[in-house]
Amino acid sequence: KSLAAKSIAKILKWPLIRFDVGALKGSLVGQSEANMREALKVIENCQCVTVFIDEIEKQFAGVKSSGQTDGGTTTGMFSRFLTFMQDTTAQIFVVATANDISQLPPEMLRAGRFDTTFCIMLPTLPERKEIIKIMNRKYSADVPESYAKKLQGFSGAEIELLIKESLYEGLGKAFESIIPLSRSMREQINNLNELAQRYRIANTQEVLPVQTRKIKRSCL
Structure with missing residues (x-):
């Protein structure tokens, strides 16, 4: 997911914050609220930047119970951030990643908050071959691309680890x-797939190539 955010910034040729x-x-x-206002002001003044929020459900964890736990501080910061996303006219592309969108407040998922929402699932066979090719170059390894057939259910990070370990x-x-993880946490992965279908979130395998899509302002 983090790599997707970095790739978006590279495609746009905008710096990543x-x-x-x-x-x-x-x-x-x-x-805290003052720091949030100042940070958003700096971002808005930068113009033409990609803003990356990793694991956003953890970044704003505790919004629902904020009144009892921190005197409403987290709620205030969250409200300020939503207002910024809604009202800013600056050239800013917001990218947020989440492991479990069911933990996000409903306000974050309502229509119009993010222009695009998609689910990054495990790599397909052609994608696994491409990952092997990239990691072979990165680590000067020689794992055959045909080995990708044995790696069904492996994530990109797990394929990278495999290639690193194979050297030793x-x-x-x-x-x-x-x-x-697709084997050790099979139930959680299946729940993620079901959640994506429930929210009608497009799988990355179904999303059109970036060259054919109009770049929007934010995605989750």
Whole structure:
């Protein structure tokens, strides 16, 4: 997911700003909200930037119980951020990633908040071959692309780990030592697929190539 955000910034040829909500929180009353306003003002003044919010459901965790836990600080920061997304006219592209969108407040998912929402699923066979090719170049390895057939259910990070480990243990032992999350957390992965279907979120395999789509202002 993080790589997708970096790729968007590269396609747009805009600098990438990593937006860390937790780093804005202060110990004094009103400091967190003031930091949020200042950070958003800096972003707005930058113009032509890609703003990356990683694991947004954790960044704004506790919004629902904010009144009881932090005196409404998180709710205030969240409200300020939503207002910024709604009202800003600056050339800003907001990219947010989430592992579990069911944890997001409803206000974040309502129509018009994000222009596009899509689900990044496990790589297909052609994508696994391409990942092997890229990682072979990165680590000076020689894993055959045909090995991609054995890697069904492997994520990109797991394929990278496999290629790194193969340099020390050999490909066979490296393959046996890695248990992909799609196997160890099968139920959670299936729930993610069902959640994507429930919210009618497009799978990345169904999304048109970027060259044929008009770039919008934000995506989740």
